[in-house]
Amino acid sequence: xxxxxxxxxxxxxxxxxxxxxxxxxxxxxxxxxxxxxxxxxxxxxxxxxxxxxxxxxxxxxxxxxxxxxxxxxxxxxxxxxxxxxxxxxxxxxxxxxxxxxxxxxxxxxxxxxxxxxxxxxxxxxxxxxxxxxxxxxxxxxxxxxxxxxxxxxxxxxxxxxxxxxxxx
Amino acid sequence: xxxxxxxxxxxxxxxxxxxxxxxxxxxxxxxxxxxxxxxxxxxxxxxxxxxxxxxxxxxxxxxxxxxxxxxxxxxxxxxxxxxxxxxxxxxxxxxxxxxxxxxxxxxxxxxxxxxxxxxxxxxxxxxxxxxxxxxxxxxxxxxxxxxxxxxxxxxxxxxxxxxxxxxxxxxxxxxxxxxxxxxxxxxxxxxxxxxxxxxxxxxxxxxxxxxxxxxxxxxxxxxxxxxxxxxxxxxxxxxxxxxxxxxxxxxxxxxxxxxxxxxxxxxxxxxxxxxxxxxxxxxxxxxxxxxxxxxxxxxxxxxxxxxxxxxxxxxxxxxxxxxxxxxxxxxxxxxxxxxxxxxxxxxxxxxxxxxxxxxxxxxxxxxxxxxxxxxxxxxxxxxxxxxxxxxxxxxxxxxxxxxxxxxxxxxxxxxxxxxxxxxxxxxxxxxxxxxxxxxxxxxxxxxxxxxxxxxxxxxxxxxxxxxxxxxxxxxxxxxxxxxxxxxxxxxxxxxxxxxxxxxxxxxxxxxxxxxxxxxxxxxxxxxxxxxxxxxxxxxxxxxxxxxxxxxxxxxxxxxxxxxxxxxxxxxxxxxxxxxxxxxxxxxxxxxxxxxxxxxxxxxxxxxxxxxxxxxxxxxxxxxxxxxxxxxxxxxxxxxxxxxxxxxxxxxxxxxxxxxxxxxxxx
Numbered sequence: 128x129x130x131x132x133x134x135x136x137x138x139x140x141x142x143x144x145x146x147x148x149x150x151x152x153x154x155x156x157x158x159x160x161x162x163x164x165x166x167x168x169x170x171x172x173x174x175x176x177x178x179x180x181x182x183x184x185x186x187x188x189x190x191x192x193x194x195x196x197x198x199x200x201x202x203x204x205x206x207x208x209x210x211x212x213x214x215x216x217x218x219x220x221x222x223x224x225x226x227x228x229x230x231x232x233x234x235x236x237x238x239x240x241x242x243x244x245x246x247x248x249x250x251x252x253x254x255x256x257x258x259x260x261x262x263x264x265x266x267x268x269x270x271x272x273x274x275x276x277x278x279x280x281x282x283x284x285x286x287x288x289x290x291x292x293x294x295x
Numbered sequence: 296x297x298x299x300x301x302x303x304x305x306x307x308x309x310x311x312x313x314x315x316x317x318x319x320x321x322x323x324x325x326x327x328x329x330x331x332x333x334x335x336x337x338x339x340x341x342x343x344x345x346x347x348x349x350x351x352x353x354x355x356x357x358x359x360x361x362x363x364x365x366x367x368x369x370x371x372x373x374x375x376x377x378x379x380x381x382x383x384x385x386x387x388x389x390x391x392x393x394x395x396x397x398x399x400x401x402x403x404x405x406x407x408x409x410x411x412x413x414x415x416x417x418x419x420x421x422x423x424x425x426x427x428x429x430x431x432x433x434x435x436x437x438x439x440x441x442x443x444x445x446x447x448x449x450x451x452x453x454x455x456x457x458x459x460x461x462x463x464x465x466x467x468x469x470x471x472x473x474x475x476x477x478x479x480x481x482x483x484x485x486x487x488x489x490x491x492x493x494x495x496x497x498x499x500x501x502x503x504x505x506x507x508x509x510x511x512x513x514x515x516x517x518x519x520x521x522x523x524x525x526x527x528x529x530x531x532x533x534x535x536x537x538x539x540x541x542x543x544x545x546x547x548x549x550x551x552x553x554x555x556x557x558x559x560x561x562x563x564x565x566x567x568x569x570x571x572x573x574x575x576x577x578x579x580x581x582x583x584x585x586x587x588x589x590x591x592x593x594x595x596x597x598x599x600x601x602x603x604x605x606x607x608x609x610x611x612x613x614x615x616x617x618x619x620x621x622x623x624x625x626x627x628x629x630x631x632x633x634x635x636x637x638x639x640x641x642x643x644x645x646x647x648x649x650x651x652x653x654x655x656x657x658x659x660x661x662x663x664x665x666x667x668x669x670x671x672x673x674x675x676x677x678x679x680x681x682x683x684x685x686x687x688x689x690x691x692x693x694x695x696x697x698x699x700x701x702x703x704x705x706x707x708x709x710x711x712x713x714x715x716x717x718x719x720x721x722x723x724x725x726x727x728x729x730x731x732x733x734x735x736x737x738x739x740x741x742x743x744x745x746x747x748x749x750x751x752x753x754x755x756x757x758x759x760x761x762x763x764x765x766x767x768x769x770x771x772x773x774x775x776x777x778x779x780x781x782x783x784x785x786x787x788x789x790x791x792x793x794x795x796x797x798x799x800x801x802x803x804x805x806x807x808x809x810x811x812x813x814x815x816x817x818x819x820x821x822x823x824x825x826x827x828x829x830x831x832x833x834x835x836x837x838x839x840x841x842x843x844x845x846x847x848x849x850x851x852x853x854x855x856x857x858x859x860x861x862x863x864x865x866x867x868x869x870x871x872x873x874x875x876x877x878x879x880x881x882x883x884x885x886x887x888x889x890x891x892x893x894x895x896x897x898x899x900x901x902x903x904x905x906x907x908x909x910x911x912x913x914x915x916x917x918x919x920x921x922x923x924x925x926x927x928x929x930x931x932x933x934x935x936x937x938x939x940x941x942x943x944x945x946x947x948x949x950x951x952x953x954x955x956x957x958x959x960x961x
Contacts, residue, residue, distance in 0.1 A: 175938065177830075177931075177938060177939040177940060177941065178830060179922070179925050179928070179941070180875070180876035180877060180878070180925060180926075180928070180941075181876065181877060181925070182925065188939075189922065189931065189939045190939065191933045191937055191938065191939050193583065194582075194584065194586050194587050194933065195583070195916075195920075196917070196920075196921060196922075196931050197921055198921055198922035227920070229921060229922075
């Protein structure tokens with residue numbers, strides 16, 4: 128299955144690095160998520176965006192970042208938990224994905240997490256309830272469980288289409 | 296020739312770069328283990344120089360590099376083994392070509408037989424005759440070595456005391472000093488003891504002299520060369536700190552040639568404007584940052600408006616200075632991208648000459664305003680439409696000499712090509728004193744081709760502009776110059792693509808005037824900001840025809856299609872922006888909203904918007920660099936408050952609303 132194949136690759140990438148990796152963690156609706164800190168460009172407060180016509184629901188529009196126009200995605204909407212009632216206290220994390228810069232809207236930034244390869248577990252398989260394609264791994268430290276995100280898969284058109292098909 | 300000068304300058308600069316590269320590659324060449332890639336690189340250098348030389352009619356360089364190229368080619372193909380002698384000879388060729396290029400730069404003629412000897416040797420080598428035995432070659436290999444050994448720095452003391460008349464001869468000491476700086480490091484001391492008291496001072500006389508210490512690896516000849524043009528107008532001493540090694544024969548040879556060249560003619564040395572090549576991306580980053588600065592500055596300024604008089608006066612002063620500097624900075628950065636239109640204008644005389652000769656017409660092209668500056672991207676895309684319009688004027692505008700004489704006009708026709716800045720745009724005018732547009736013929740043609748209704752009676756102005764319709768051509772004879780019906784509509788499309796407008800006015804029998812109005816830069820767009828619900832959009836002004844508030848019975852519903860509006864007898868598709876963009880809380884009754892009539896290509900549309908906010912120049916930003924393309928949106932911009940606003944793509948809207956209509960009909 129393509130899903131498993133993708134995930135397997137992701138895991139391999141992480142294992143290969145062997146040394147500890149750092150993740151920026153943040154919360155959306157009580158859940159904790161993490162992204163590779165090397166992809167994080169900056170963190171800023173939420174400001175009003177400009178809506179793009181006829182875009183996906185989780186696409187919150189575009190924002191001006193020092194002359195660059197950055198699309199902002201609502202993670203909560205992406206996880207099918209409704210739309211974030213964004214206030215100035217909400218946080219936008221600007222990520223460099225490939226040669227693009229995008230922003231993700233989250234509730235709050237929590238931590239920088241250091242983990243080595245054997246602390247990172249593969250994402251659970253067989254859970255068909257949600258599209259899990261975008262999960263690159265799990266870290267559980269003490270009572271916490273952090274879901275590591277593969278942001279590229281989260282907002283890439285063909286991954287989304289597949290996810291939507293699954294949800295339907 | 297003069298009009299080509301700018302290109303030639305670029306070519307010459309490139310030549311010097313290529314020659315430096317070539318020399319470096321040659322020096323790095325290991326004879327015992329020749330790297331083909333290196334030979335290829337050397338070959339490419341020679342080839343580029345040859346190509347350009349051909350284009351600029353520099354035959355000496357072309358012929359020489361041709362032989363050079365042939366030799367390098369046979370080396371690549373391993374027909375000729377690269378030997379020390381061969382490499383030395385190639386290095387010497389680099390020197391000779393450098394000399395030739397320098398001569399070309401100064402626009403003087405090469406003396407007969409310059410470099411001929413070396414040329415013959417190269418030919419011999421290329422033919423594989425093995426010239427090691429030839430007496431000259433042994434000599435030359437020594438020279439090559441020696442000139443390389445001469446690279447060590449030497450210290451020269453130069454006393455340069457211009458005569459009072461130096462300035463009157465059109466020479467500028469500053470340029471000479473700069474020239475010296477090119478040779479190495481200089482320490483310059485001016486002596487001013489000859490400067491008289493103010494009453495006696497004649498501002499046209501040169502009283503100052505200079506004492507210069509120059510550290511260079513160049514030879515005395517190179518230094519003397521700098522003073523070549525002022526030699527008769529100054530006292531000059533050039534002394535080296537230590538004894539100079541004897542010069543090799545070859546360099547001496549070159550020098551004697553050089554002196555001869557200069558003695559032939561004494562032109563003003565061509566000015567070398569110093570420039571650097573910068574990645575456009577870097578400039579764009581600067582532009583972006585300046586844009587942000589302007590927004591911040593506007594925000595600060597808005598804050599200070601709330602202060603009462605006399606409050607925080609220092610801060611206020613600071614802010615007002617900041618805004619002034621910001622504006623200047625913005626202008627300066629935009630100016631970096633600007634180039635004079637000369638580079639396109641200079642192509643035209645040749646085109647006019649060639650075509651008029653072909654058609655047996657006599658035409659003079661007068662250009663003015665060549666130094667008018669416009670953004671690089673505009674220049675790049677302006678060449679084609681302008682060439683086409685000039686061709687058109689030559690072909691259709693100006694009559695043949697016989698006809699002109701019969702009409703009592705001078706035999707020679709004139710085309711004026713001019714550029715000027717007007718109101719933040721560049722205006723290019725092409726005026727000819729030819730026959731003008733034959734309106735009756737145009738009208739008949741347009742009716743015949745069904746481009747206009749058979750019974751419509753366009754005004755003179757409308758009639759003139761019919762020539763921009765697709766598929767229109769009135770040339771009696773379809774020539775290979777123009778008149779294939781792919782003319783003026785393409786011109787108009789190109790110009791519109793640049794955000795410009797092209798118009799024609801004609802005076803029958805007296806001539807026509809084509810006016811092209813273009814934005815100074817493609818990075819900036821004149822936009823109308825409109826509100827739809829809570830969203831603001833920007834419509835490019837060049838697309839807007841007019842804005843109107845229709846009476847409710849003017850908008851007609853057509854089953855299965857978009858609504859249409861009757862604008863003075865013309866039925867135009869109505870596009871509800873809020874519907875195709877899914878904006879809520881927008882006015883959907885056109886009689887309560889506004890309709891902005893826009894045009895793209897030949898198609899018109901009426902866009903329903905809630906309100907016009909105002910007109911503004913906006914900086915165009917790409918949306919697609921970070922997000923997926925959005926239908927109906929060509930880009931985005933950042934408004935004064937820092938918020939992003941979308942620029943509508945009228946062409947894209949057209950297809951979007953078609954899709955929408957079908958969807959609704961389904």
